[in-house]
Amino acid sequence: MAKKQQGKRQRIRKALLLISLLSFPVIINYLSPYVIIDGAMNGVVNGSFIVFASLFVSSLFVGRLWCGWLCPGAGLGEACIAVNDKPTHGGRWNWVKWVIWFVWIGLIAFLAISAGGYKRVNFFHLTDSGISVDRPRGYIIYYAVLGIFIAFAWITGKRGACHYICWMAPFTILGRKIRNLFKWPALRLKAEQSKCIDCKRCTNACPMSLDVNEMVQSGTLENSECILCGSCVDICPRDVIHYSFSAGK
Ligand code: SF4
Ligand code: SF4
Known part of the structure; x- marks a missing residue:
């Protein structure tokens, strides 16, 4: 492919990440590690459950394309490269996200079983209007999430949160490992x-x-x-x- 077209591809990728980042206040509940917990407690298959399951299934065929092209956290992480472009040191602490993930998934499973299993589907669970941040207190959570991603990028280096704490990454890595196995x-x-x-x-x-x-x-x-x-x-x-x-x- 000609170099000009290759440059265009990266511009498109960065534009998609920017759009995703700007959409974050609308979609944050559908990517939330908490809303799925609340869904489990109430026997509800919610938006983030469906999104995480979709990420896993898609990664069986397209690997971590979501992380590179569409994730709002990725958009934020790449924007922070302008402030700290140091590489993360070989991803020595990559395993931390797995500890977080296994504890989190274990909790969801425990709560779902305790609630007698999933009984209904509500994509908009805990989201009144379809828009996630629709009242002032929603901004506290929203900015807290942004703050964590920014802090990791600034302290640990390029896309630090993707390496160390992202709760979505393990879904895509697992799918990728399964497709490699087969x-x-x-x-x-x-x-x-x-x-x-x-x-x-x-x-x-x-x-x-x-x-x-x-x-x-x-x-x-x-x-x-x-x-x-x-x-x-x-x-x-x-x-x-x-x-x-x-x-x-
Ligand atoms: S080092 Fe990397 S960028 Fe340079 S020629 Fe080899 S593959 Fe290409
Ligand atoms: S994450 Fe690194 S190795 Fe993978 S496609 Fe991007 S630049 Fe290449």
């Missing part, structure tokens, strides 16, 4: 190692602080923290890396 066709990155000139532009461009150059040299671009943003694809001067909808790892 090796069915899915969206992934491929590289032609022999064309690489070792310029490391891909590594510098990666918003998830991955050592993409090293991944290219090792012959596999499979990494559970890769969000398929395509920054490495689009910046590579030798077109080494490309998207592929194919089977295998």
Whole structure:
């Protein structure tokens, strides 16, 4: 693909992330780690339950595309790169989000079982008008979430919250691992190692602080923290890396 078109792809991606971020006050309940807990207590399959389940199912075929292209938290994380563009240090603490996730999922399961299981579906559970932040106290929660994401980005580096605390990331990582296990066709990155000139532009461009150059040299671009943003694809001067909808790892 011509470089001009590749630049356009990243502009489109960043525009989508910006739109998603601006929509966050409307959609925050449908991505909320709390509203699903309240739903479990009351036997209600709510919006965030459906969204998280959809993220898991979609990741079986398109990996973490949501994280790279559509998530409002990602939009905020990438905006914060303007303030702190330091890489996260190898994602040493990536496991923290799994501890949070397992405790959270365990709590949801416990509450749902205690409530006698799910009995009804209400996408708009705890959302009166369909718009999440529709009264002043909603802004306290909204800004608290923004503050946490901003703090992580500023303290730990590029997209720090995505690495360490995001409750949605494990759904997409799990789906990706399952598709790898069964090796069915899915969206992934491929590289032609022999064309690489070792310029490391891909590594510098990666918003998830991955050592993409090293991944290219090792012959596999499979990494559970890769969000398929395509920054490495689009910046590579030798077109080494490309998207592929194919089977295998
Ligand atoms: S490896 Fe490439 S596609 Fe994956 S997160 Fe890094 S820059 Fe984006
Ligand atoms: S940007 Fe392309 S050529 Fe440069 S190190 Fe990465 S894969 Fe190799």
